[in-house]
Amino acid sequence: MLFLAIRHLLSRKKQTVLIFLGISLGTLMFTVISGMQLGMREFIEARLLSNTSHIQISARDNIIDRDEMTERFYGNQPVDWLVPPAGKREEAHIMYPQGWFDRLSNDPNVTGYSPSFTMNVIISHRESKYPSSLIGIIPTMYQQVMDLQKYVSEGRITDLSEGGNKVIIGVSMLKKLGSQIGDNILISSGLGELRPFKIVGTFSMGMEQIDDSLMFASLKDVQTLNKTPGQINGISVSLVNMERAHELASQWQLTSRDKVQSWEQANAQFLQIFDFQDYTRLAVTAAILIVAGFGIYNVLSIMISQKRKEIAILRSIGYPPKMIMELFLIQGIMLGVTGAIIGLGIGHLINMYLSTVSLGIGMGGDNTMTISYAPSIYIEGFLLAFISAILASFLPARAASKLTPLDIIRSDV
């Protein structure tokens, strides 16, 4: 029936081309929109992961509980507190870090981990004071978890290894402070003591709020500044497969009082935007393909009403209903498949072009749009076109197969 299907399509060139263009345009739009949106997603995920590990273990704040205090001091007696006890019990820190280190060292899913101590500090420089977050790290371990060196624009992350009160700060902060590499800044933990730290490098992660407020120093220096030697309040973990982060984090959480969060949980609100984007992308594409589908439906329906005599003769010379149905289904599928292939191909070329266009805005990297070429885009695009073509051609094809030769001969002669 392929031969006849091709002849039918070729005999109505204009209609065929229009439908073909409709399907091509639908899949083209899907490829381009998906490439851009997923590219943006990859870009943002990469940025998020530049300062978020696959799994982050952090100390849970130990909040004073009124009922617990009542029971501890007064047993079961009813107590009416004038001012109920509240607030943090102590500085949050991971109680048994060694337990975590042993566990993570032996877990085959883990490629690396890095203990850290993060604290809020005040930077004093000249007459100005700025709030900031200071992260104490062991550079070699941190580098295994997050490739910080990639974002270091000046200096080297290993410069922090030897300690000696050195910091690497974000480029925006350096600019704000009006400082230069080699300058000393005064950092206070908020407990009153000011310690001088030397700027030995800068980083740029392409996200203003990070480049403007984050600093890295050696773990020991930060612990000393906070007067909590040996304490850590975070462990960053990298995994063999980041897709398993949520599953493993949930598993680990079951056996620990520390807070265990996957990178998705840590950025849940942000990632919800992507879900919304996905719905929008599918809705736009579905709308285009529905229009193209109606096109196929209309063309085939008109073709069938015009070819009733031919259907009659085909039935009388021995073509059964299923072959008649096949004849029109093949036409719909051919339009869907060829339209999809051409649409995907042109969409791919457009994406290749878009990935070279400079945006002229500060996005980090090479300042061009990140386009995704994930195979799933092409597979989904093809299936959307293919399925809509089958659905659109099924009804007319079935109607054609139900025509009997006699009804047509009697009505037309």
Added chain:
Amino acid sequence: MTIIAKNVIKEFGEPPTRVIQGIDLSIHDGEFVSISGRSGSGKSTLLYLLSTLDDPSYGHITIDGIEPQKMSVDELHRFRNQHLGFVFQFHFLLPELTALENVLLPARRDNRHYDKEDEARELFKTFGIVDKIHKLPSQLSGGEQQRVAIARALIMRPKYLFADEPTGSLDSKNGQIVMDILKRCNSEWGTTLVLVTHEAEYAAMAQREVFLIDGRVTENHTTS
């Protein structure tokens, strides 16, 4: 072997109107039978019943001992493809196919069109339209279109050829050419020919004439 119709009744509509009213008829192998009668006498309906295109409301029709009504849809269509040929008043050629492709259409059903191509060319030669082989139907005259339609009906070498007013839309010259071809099919190849016509001259060319009035056979006699 024959086509046998026993007490065949055909009703249409609600309340039912009987168009064929209890016909008994036998058509033998190699016979040329014409069915004629006035307009509305049921001659075309009878042809469609005899040729499996329609089912009787009552009674039985057998072809070579087989009852088409009892065949599955696929079996019936294969049977039509291999044993029956049809020529209608309108040629019903597919406009996007050339004359040769149209003739090979029945053979294409089972991918036998390559085997049948020489035979098709021979038919074109026999019917005097060999120069039209690659023409589209729209490039052919009415007589030529009907000759192509006959070639299509004969390409599978059917045992039975059913012709429903094949000359109805042709002028007398082309009508005569078509009738000569049909007669040759019957006399030279032994194809059983059942012809519906309202033209007495063509009906008289048959070996046996069946005449219908109001769905009943009023005459059934061999010609001299």
